[in-house]
Amino acid sequence: MLIALLSDIHANREAYEAVLDAAEGAGAERYVLLGDIVGYGADPEWCVTKTMELAEQGAVVLRGNHDEAVTDLNASFNSVAQIAIEWTRNQLGQTECAFLDGLPFIIEEEDRLYVHATANDPERWKYLLNTSDAHKHMDACHARVSFCGHVHVPMLYGTSFTGKVIRFPPVVALPVPLLAQHRWVAVMGAVGQPRDGYATAAFGLYDTERSELSFRRVPYDNETAARKIREAGLPDVLADRLIKGR
Secondary structure, three states, X not given: XXXXXXXXXXXXXXXXXXXXXXXXXXXXXXXXXXXXXXXXXXOHHHHHHHHHHHHXXXXXXXXXXXXHHHHOOOOOOOHHHHHHHHHHHOXXXXXXXXXXXXXXXXXXEOOEEEEOOOOOXXXXXXXXXXHHHHHHHHHOOOOOEEEXXXXXXXXEEEEOOOOOEEEXXXXXXXXXXXXXXXXXXXXXXXXXXXXXXXXXXXEEEEEOOOOEEEXXXXXXXXXXXXHHXXXXXXXXXXXXXXXXXX
């Protein structure tokens, strides 16, 4: 089975559509969305509605910190993100809010674990930024392969034969065999707000039969996505970073 892995859509319709088209073209048979459907971007209602449709068709959808903030009025962000989340709350109806509020923090199936942040205390929204963080994540779960988001920068971590965690910067479109004798944590990049210096939308494809993971990038109309952010009255920095990929 070929699984498409998407994270951090952040209300970016143009990026979301481009990634879904690319995943379908690649033959994806299942979709896993690793959280943060909303926040920052100008199309939260469309993105949540599309995600609800995918969920009805069997997609796995996780809760992200921005998704949680829609209904958690005590959620606290930096000033720019706070403006965006308060604006987002006014764009969503009861059905969309209830959907986001009902999303799980973590899901396990077979030898895989899905989470937005980390397996160690997923509700605290810790960032998996280095080998030490990856080690803590692995200690907190039993899954052979984990997939998470939240960081907006794609990265792969795996154990050596001695149990040491090693960092593997991914090469786009190069399938990586996730060997059975090792454990792995894949941090998927962001669909809707990449921060690794590349303005293309990031996602991943995991072949369960071959146990191969491929990090993918796809161009999208980021100029339109940025223009819509400005027209919505959201902070200019949220539009600018779509063009810069930072």
